[in-house]
Amino acid sequence: MGRHDPARGVTDRRYDRRLLAAWERFVEGAGLASGVVPDVVGQSWMRCRSAYVDPALEHAPDPLAEPELMALRQRHRELIEASRPVMMQAHDLLSESATMMILTDPTGVILQSEGDAATLEAALDIRLTAGANWNELLSGTNAIGTALSVGGPVRVHGAEHFCAGIKPWTCSATAVRDPASGELLGVVDISGKRNSFNRHWLALAVSSATRIEERLSSLDSELRQRLLEWGVGNLSRAADGGLLFYDRRGRLTATDARARASLAAMGLDLDLNAHAAIEAFRADSAIDLSEATLPPWLRPEWIEPAVVRGERLGVVVVLPRPAMATVQSAPAAADFAIASVAHEVKQPLAAIELYAGTSLRWLARQQPDLAQARQGLEQIIQAVKRAGDVVSRVRGLIKKIAPQKELLDLNEIILGVVALMGSQAEEQHVALDARLSQHLPAVLADRIQVQEVILNLVKNALESLIGCEGYREVSIGSRALQGSEVVVDVKDTGKGLDAETAEHMFEPFYTTKSEGMGIGLAISRSIIEAHGGKLWAMKNSPRGAIFLFSLPASDG
Structure with a gap:
């Protein structure tokens, strides 16, 4: 031939x-x-x-x-x-x-x-x-x-x-x-x-x-994003064990951090590529929930088809929370309380140190700038007041006292956090920005507690970028989901989440930092859940992590 x-x-x-x-x-x-x-x-x-x-x-x-x-x-x-x-x-x-x-x-x-x-x-x-x-x-x-x-x-x-x-x-x-x-x-x-x-x-x-x-590829990305938004908007509050997202061909395309912990508890591979497509989930056929068509680990009652205006975007699997202890011992509860106060008061104390140092530099000049020094001292007073508020709120959280709720504009709080953390981001050569929805419903929440959650997530994101090369960014976003919930996300291009961290990071005293207390995310989740919301995490693409929390939108 x-x-x-x-x-x-x-x-x-x-x-x-x-x-x-x-x-x-x-x-x-x-x-x-x-x-x-x-x-x-x-x-x-x-x-x-x-x-x-x-x-x-x-x-x-x-x-x-x-x-x-x-x-x-x-x-x-x-x-x-x-x-x-x-x-x-x-x-x-x-x-x-x-x-x-x-x-x-x-x-x-x-x-x-x-x-x-x-x-x-x-x-x-x-x-x-x-x-x-x-x-x-x-x-x-x-x-x-x-x-x-x-x-x-x-x-x-x-x-x-x-x-x-x-x-x-x-x-x-x-x-x-x-x-x-x-x-x-x-x-x-x-x-x-x-x-x-x-x-x-x-x-x-x-x-x-x-x-x-x-x-x-573009259409697939668009459908995957719509599937994620549908799952987060409709199922995240009921997903104690996390969410698995399957596309229209039955392929596992995304999980959240809670789901990875649940998969690990079931002894399943955390690598998305290791999961075979589930033919019963294909959009070109009717969903078959018989045991013969499903993997042995998957229960039919966990399955939620994602259908929007007659179009099937895929399937979301809502996992139950893995079996775990639900009652803390008295010593453990005491340790958690002490650690909570210590952790949450660190932010205002750090601000006090910063403002005091700045004021001293203004006063030490050959011609002291009294106006700038006065401004620094006023900021110290505000930081001391905030420290007292933080201690009161954390103590109330631990004693199960209801949060002091008011109607809040989360965009305003996000912009305040960006301003507060701007200097630290600039020192680390990190781009810090906000991606805000222009039509965001108000939420009924405790201002101090919600601010502390966002501050903690941004602080963690900045710390994850230490030692990372390439483009360094932290961005805070807000959006409304179907008018019933408001979601805030903090994205970074840092080290990301390995399997062990994803499984344990919301547990008290678990930390990957040499000087960390392992209490920030546990407190943050407690705060958000006390407000009727959810806090979870996902991998960012191509690198980094995304931490998200949802709060019910106010009817008022």
Whole structure:
């Protein structure tokens, strides 16, 4: 078997005659003509002969009936949606060159086509139309079927086709794959009568497939974000053991920190890539919750389909809280109380130290700046008052005294935290910013306690960036979820969360810091839960962590 440039098939009639003669001998039972039949074509001919494909076929099998075609298109609607603008943009070029662009499913059935009207009409004669199957084991050697067989770019021209009725055509095709998994999704093909051949059609097919894959990736990211928002907005308050997010193909795409702890307690792998897709969760089929279709660890009552206005975004699994002790001993409770006060009072004490040092520097100048020193002393008074408020609030929290709630604008509190932590961020060369929703409902909450939670999360985020290279950022965001909850998130590009930290970080006295007390996140979670909310964490992409908390939106 040899190699050749298919362009010769247009200009070199001698080659075409030799190839046709080699095909006639082959279909009569002879071997492949050495040096005449290209490798990829010869291998396809061999597969066709082994499958008893009739070389005298004039066309592909008849197309699917309309109901079957509609069901198939529904199954592959994401692929069709991603390809539609790509095919539409190629329309003028296809019309001017008497060609057509074809999209198939992974078995070779044509889902849709676009291009020159006359070519589309002529294609009906060989059943090169929606619903027809061009797998090479049914329709002989052709670019669609052979691209599916080899999994890559293929050009089949004129006499290279296995079936006689297809030889007047030329076609160039390549595979379309899932950007995340590499799974074969279908084929993009450029076809026309043989006199429309252009060596660049294969490049057009490859570039079109690439653009479709890019759109699939973008659509996948959009759906995943909508799935996460739906899960957080509807299920986070009931998810004691955390949430697992499965996309429309049944693949596990995201977990929160509580879920990783729950998975670890069940002895399951925390690596998302290690979890096989759950076929029962695929969006192209009805969800089957029978035990036979689910992994042994998964209970049907944990499963929540995410459906928004009739569109299924995926599935969220709501895990129960792992078995754990719920009653602290008296010494442990006392330790927690002492540590809580010590931890929470550190922030205002640090501010007092900063303001005092600044005031001394203003007074030590050759011409003391009394106005600036006075301002520093006033800030110290405010910090002392805040320290007293913090101690009172923490003591109330431990004694289960109800928080002193008022209607709060969380955006205002976030901006105050940004201003308070700005100097520390600047010293660490970290960009600190806020991403605030402009229409954020008020929440009924204790101002001091909520401020302490956000301060603690930002402080932890800044500490996670120590020693990290590359872009260093901490950002605080706010958003409303369906009008019933307000969510605040603190994102960083720091070290991120390993499995052990994710499992234990909300437990009192667990810390990864050499000088840490391991009490900040435990206190923060207690505060948020006392307000009827949830506090959890997720991995940031490409690195870092995201800590989020939700609070009920006020009706007033």
